[in-house]
Amino acid sequence: MAQQVNHALPVGFQLDEYRIERQLSLGGFSIVYLASNREGQSVAIKEYLPNSLALRAEGKIEPSIAEEHVPAFRYGMKCFFEEGRALARLSHPNVIRVLNFFRANNTVYMVMEYENGRSLQEFIQKNRPAITENFMRNVFTKLLNGLREVHSHKLLHLDLKPANIYMRNDYTPVLIDFGAARQTLTDDTPMLKPMYTPGFASPEHYHQRELLGPWSDIYSVGASMYACLAGAAPQAADGRREKDRLVPAMIRWERQYSDQLLEAIDWCLCLNHLYRPQSAYALQKVLTEPVGPNGTGPAAGGRKAWPGQMVEKSKTWLGQVASKFKRRAEPE
Numbered sequence: 001m002a003q004q005v006n007h008a009l010p011v012g013f014q015l016d017e018y019r020i021e022r023q024l025s026l027g028g029f030s031i032v033y034l035a036s037n038r039e040g041q042s043v044a045i046k047e048y049l050p051n052s053l054a055l056r057a058e059g060k061i062e063p064s065i066a067e068e069h070v071p072a073f074r075y076g077m078k079c080f081f082e083e084g085r086a087l088a089r090l091s092h093p094n095v096i097r098v099l100n101f102f103r104a105n106n107t108v109y110m111v112m113e114y115e116n117g118r119s120l121q122e123f124i125q126k127n128r129p130a131i132t133e134n135f136m137r138n139v140f141t142k143l144l145n146g147l148r149e150v151h152s153h154k155l156l157h158l159d160l161k162p163a164n165i166y167m168r169n170d171y172t173p174v175l176i177d178f179g180a181a182r183q184t185l186t187d188d189t190p191m192l193k194p195m196y197t198p199g200f201a202s203p204e205h206y207h208q209r210e211l212l213g214p215w216s217d218i219y220s221v222g223a224s225m226y227a228c229l230a231g232a233a234p235q236a237a238d239g240r241r242e243k244d245r246l247v248p249a250m251i252r253w254e255r256q257y258s259d260q261l262l263e264a265i266d267w268c269l270c271l272n273h274l275y276r277p278q279s280a281y282a283l284q285k286v287l288t289e290p291v292g293p294n295g296t297g298p299a300a301g302g303r304k305a306w307p308g309q310m311v312e313k314s315k316t317w318l319g320q321v322a323s324k325f326k327r328r329a330e331p332e
């Protein structure tokens with residue numbers, strides 16, 4: 001089906017108690033606006049508007065939905081609402097704060113705290129030299145705090161990637177754009193595309209959704225870390241299962257970052273979900289361990305946080321992959 005282009009609500013539009021200031025983004029599933037509340041404070045409002053099902057023509061307020069798309073649109077709306085409800089239960093500095101959600105214009109809106117900053121995706125594209133060992137550890141340790149909170153509420157993010165990690169101006173990360181509810185859309189409604197992003201989605205995202213768990217978000221965290229160093233997404237997991245061309249972080253950035261950090265990335269990116277860190281906490285423990293004196297080598301015993309069995313499995317995996325790539329010349 002041809003992709004439609006949805007028009008945003010006009011600037012100055014009074015949406016419930018909020019005034020639309022401007023459009024922040026246009027995604028395949030929704031539009032995000034900057035708006036202000038009655039007190040004049042800024043909020044971000046996300047409007048449910050999947051462009052495969054609903055079309056808002058220029059100058060119109062209510063989207064038009066073809067008769068045959070009404071059930072899927074309504075089901076998606078219910079899931080969007082669920083997502084808002086689930087998020088509203090969370091209150092954590094590294095998870096986007098949901099303030100309100102309501103129905104209007106034949107669709108639904110989620111009101112969030114407005115954060116000043118940019119997505120990690122934008123950041124890594126414009127600030128490559130800032131991606132230091134410390135930056136990586138700081139950002140991802142805090143991000144994992146947010147993810148622990150999400151997982152502790154029995155929620156999965158399922159669409160973690162640099163574009164869905166927002167960076168405040170003080171470099172603290174905030175998890176945005178939860179796909180947890182949305183993924184349920186795809187199972188029964190073919191009109192809504194699967195909500196995962198190649199390169200960041202775990203292998204089980206593709207075909208074995210019954211295996212999804214915290215370790216699936218962990219794969220995406222590893223892929224996001226890899227993308228920070230590479231400046232681009234790693235090879236997609238389904239392609240890796242066919243022919244794994246992903247150069248392990250340990251090889252690609254040897255001596256540029258600590259072994260500990262690079263090993264942690266490779267650990268997250270294991271194709272077998274059982275070989276990855278099983279919880280955000282397990283990964284966080286590795287990222288918060290001290291590094292060696294020159295800032296690059298692992299501290300003595302630095303790997304003790306890895307469960308022994310995992311170390312062995314990861315080593316075997318790394319060994320297998322490493323043999324496929326020509327090692328860089330040893331330093332002089």
Ligand SMILES: Nc1ncnc2c1ncn2[C@@H]1O[C@H](COP(=O)(O)OP(=O)(O)OP(=O)(O)O)[C@@H](O)[C@H]1O
Pocket residue numbers: 024025026027028029030031032044046096112113114115116118119163164176177178
């Ligand atoms: N609370 C917020 N504060 C500031 N900016 C935000 C906020 N939420 C979203 N944004 C902006 O909107 C962009 C897109 O947000 P988000 O990732 O939630 O939606 P999306 O990817 O367009 O959604 P979808 O994939 O559902 O269509 C973010 O990268 C960010 O620039």
Ligand SMILES: [Mg+2]
Pocket residue numbers: 027163164177
């Ligand atoms: Mg997004």
